Amino acid sequence: MSTPKTTITGPVHLTAPGREPEPVASCRECLGFAVTRANARSVGDYSKVSDVNVMLRAHLREDHAEA
Ligand SMILES: [Zn+2]
Numbered sequence: 754m755s756t757p758k759t760t761i762t763g764p765v766h767l768t769a770p771g772r773e774p775e776p777v778a779s780c781r782e783c784l785g786f787a788v789t790r791a792n793a794r795s796v797g798d799y800s801k802v803s804d805v806n807v808m809l810r811a812h813l814r815e816d817h818a819e820a
Contacts, residue, residue, distance in 0.1 A: 774810045777817055786812065 773790075776783030786809040793801035 773806050774813055776809065777813070780817070782812055782816070783809065 776787040786805055790802055790805040790809070793799075793805060
């Protein structure tokens with residue numbers, strides 16, 4: 754915080770891409786998880802992002818037979 758910024762930047766993504774479970778495009782449940790995750794991230798609620806990832810991962814495993 755030593756350098757004052759005059760412009761507003763978007764949220765910083767702290768996690769590397771590729772580590773999160775990917776929603777299946779044709780699945781409405783997956784879409785719901787993706788939307789919830791995006792909303793949580795947009796407000797900086799990373800604990801909820803993590804929760805959604807856990808639920809999405811379980812859903813992928815149970816309903817899509819993916820890891
Ligand atoms: Zn799904």
